[in-house]
Amino acid sequence: MKWVLKELSDYKNEPLSVSEKLDLSQDIMDRYSKYVISAKDKFDVDAYVFYDNGNAIVNAHVRGNIVVPSSRSLTPVNLPLDFKIDEVYVDTKAQLKKYEEDDEAAFLLEDDDVIDFDKSVADNIILQIPMHILSPEEKNGSKMPEGNDWEVISEEEYETQKADNKKVDPRLAKLKELFNDSDK
Known part of the structure; x- marks a missing residue:
């Protein structure tokens, strides 16, 4: 989906309505292969593009699937x-400042005034990936990953281990009393 800002001026009264299936797999894998395992499915994108005083306002709805690594086991x-x-696309820095003050997502167009919305969709797809993502097995409490002399434990297990370490060996309890007397 690419639009030229000047051509969008025909849509002052009625927005441009676009509904497409985008194949973004190559772009996503080229730019974000560190975060995505696969993006083979096409993304359904329904967009409305408004032209307002030299600016293009894009409202879009995106649906699709990607495959990402689990944050725990990389499955x-x-x-x-x-x-x-x-998003808003503007052609001058002055207009960009206006939108930044309002905390809106605004972008300054390059010299050719072309809006490459495919790149924007790919970038927004990456922004939708949660920081912590687990496979269904990991969510259901399957065994945590472990290796040679290490293992991942739950918070409950950690708290239990921490409490066990605070307990004093009964054979050493008398020594604890000895140190209390010397402090007085």
Whole structure:
């Protein structure tokens, strides 16, 4: 999906309505292979593009699936996505400042005034990946990963171990009393 800002001026009264299936797998894998295992499915994108005083306002709804690594074990996890994008594209720095003050997502167009919305969709897909993502087995409490002389434990197990370490060996309890007397 690419639009030229000047051509969008025809849509002052009625927004441009676009509904497409985008194949973003190559772009996503080229730019974000560190975060995504696979993006083979096409993404359904429904967008409305408004032209307002030299600016293009894009409201879009994106649906699709990507495969990302689990944050715990790096096993592939299917991640369904369903999100909205609201962005403004401007052609001058003065207009960009106006939108930044309002905390809106605004972008300054390059010399050719072309809006490459495919790149924006790919970037927003990456923003939708949660910091912690678990496979269904990991969510259901399957065994935590472990290796040679290490293992991942739950918070409950950690608290139990911490409490066990605070308990004093009964054979050493008398020594504890000895140190209390010397402090007085």
